[in-house]
Amino acid sequence: MPVAKKIQASIEKSSWIRKMFEEGMVRKAKYGAENVFDFSIGNPNLEPPAKFKEVLRDLAADTTAGIHGYMPNAGHLEARKAVAEYLSKHNRQAFGPDDIVMTVGAGGGLNVVLKTILNPGDEVIIPSPYFVEYNFYLDNHQGVPKLVSTRPDFSLDFDAIERAISEKTKAVLIDSPNNPTGKVYSKQDLDTLGNLLAAYSRKRGEPIYLVSDEPYRKIVYDGIAVPSVFDAYPETFVITSFSKDLSLPGERIGYAAVHPAISDKKSVMGGMILCNRVLGYVNAPSFMQRAVSKLLEESVDISLYQKKRDMLCNGLADCGYEFTKPGGAFYLFPKTPIPDDVAFVSALQEENILAVPGSGFYGPGHMRIAYCVDDRTIEKAMPGFERVIKKYKKG
């Protein structure tokens, strides 16, 4: 076999999101893009804020020498200072630039953190349903995912987490607001998780880390604020990107931050900076580091996503779909009216509606609807959603 065995197997499996994407291509070619209602991918449909475009123009006109050259692998000091100041304002801790590594998006940041902490065979506990790309990220560094279920409303199940802790547990990986459920974990739940991990860390004399993937932190509704993970537990890494809140997923810019009081910080930060380099990222793209450091308090107009969520939730509730109304992100994760989510999603396809089976996120009996789309798409898809549920409810 010419390519690595594992890679060949992964190509053959492909991902559900990918399959839907390809199905969508075929259907768009056949029926016209405007007649296919594509809820399959989390590609924000809102344009970056006006201020981003201003900053871009200013930076493009900047002729300072060396600004496209190498910098410390952790990133521009100015960018890290800006992030540290932002985090100090929004958490109880005082962050410095040396607590931050600028990264190639959250995908880059997660790989940097996981490579830093994982020995081969180390386990990472992940509440499911979850973003299955994490499986690849763990496998890149020979880590092992240990899935634990969440409660019916997708909140954390502490008994399940406690049962999953073993000698090999290196970290718990959470994502709030969650992809695919939109769940935002409460402050109380984060505190409980922090206390649980602190107790086990003390017992073993070595930290179990909390790794928090937070690209949707700013995308929350109904006045909800995502509680600080740093405030809940000191042995914490937060990874985020500007992909969703500034609508820049193609630009690959984000950062990883550590709690200022994390144990053995020198090794941890030294490891992260080394891993950022040796994984081939070297550093986060310079131009975008400079851009986002001027935009830390900015975001797209979140009320527009809230409007989409409400249109979708109201429409689907009227048709008889059941779901937990999400507090954040731009995903809805309704129950499929039949247990076979793959069959149900196929039936939606016949109406040119593209969703992703919940099984693709280890959440069978559900489907993910990414509603970061035109309002019109939500509106026009509704009759199809209704016809399909009626077909199954009748039976």
Place this chain on the structure above:
Amino acid sequence: MPVAKKIQASIEKSSWIRKMFEEGMVRKAKYGAENVFDFSIGNPNLEPPAKFKEVLRDLAADTTAGIHGYMPNAGHLEARKAVAEYLSKHNRQAFGPDDIVMTVGAGGGLNVVLKTILNPGDEVIIPSPYFVEYNFYLDNHQGVPKLVSTRPDFSLDFDAIERAISEKTKAVLIDSPNNPTGKVYSKQDLDTLGNLLAAYSRKRGEPIYLVSDEPYRKIVYDGIAVPSVFDAYPETFVITSFSKDLSLPGERIGYAAVHPAISDKKSVMGGMILCNRVLGYVNAPSFMQRAVSKLLEESVDISLYQKKRDMLCNGLADCGYEFTKPGGAFYLFPKTPIPDDVAFVSALQEENILAVPGSGFYGPGHMRIAYCVDDRTIEKAMPGFERVIKKYKKG
């Protein structure tokens, strides 16, 4: 231990280039930056070409919807088309956009290719001295470096390569113009290498790949042109970046291209696109993809580097240093007058001259001088170079 054992070990070892960088910081603080002659790092001192700055301004003013969003993981079709057209012009093969993956620099491209092809324990033959960062890139994917020496003029030693081929050999990894030696491999040598690999590939019924890292291809002197690696062998990957020829190392933009006739192209390309995604790069930075696709025939003024090379070579030759005059890149790899290159480089440090011991590149008894620096730095360092060699030659 909080961080992974391997990472802890790597932090403690650090790299020679890094050590020199840190020594440089200390000396610059103590003696003033203008009195420290830093030849330790390949950070191009020339600014990007004027046309790059024009293109950047145009792109920053572009308000097309979705241009900062996700695209296929392989990169923008327009960027891949432009690269394919460029490669078709400069090689004998006809490339298409599906032969190209846009990458996060050459570091990203190399990791994508290596993850695509390497099973754990697979060996990669590397002629030394070489860019030791390759060790990390191989280790990321559980590959094993098999070093082979080059001839005294740093050209390929085919007997050594042939002796190194085993059942586990998956690829030969070359870099021409070479870092750290500046060597450009001849067309005849590439043809010989291609024939050798073709013979072994036929024998085993499976290709041994040629992986060619070419970030310095455009940085060549005295009318030398770097021969096409694609023309020499079909089972070939070429990885490059715009870091050196457009002076954009901080922007992390490059590409990986496969020979249009590579075996099992569907698996190979599918694997590369998957690996670009799952390694957390996702895609190369969108903005820079669009920039470089308009700048494929551009480069900084190479004659300025040639002038630096000549100043350095003439100066060092006059002092009595011995070296092979490099045909490309911006590195000189002279012999150290004593076998202990670390001791010699330390003596240069006492003159505030920072070079990197050849041992750091598996080329002991040499040192690397990165001359992508101000002309003034070369000029002012020369008396120090002379004093140090005199001290040792006298002895």
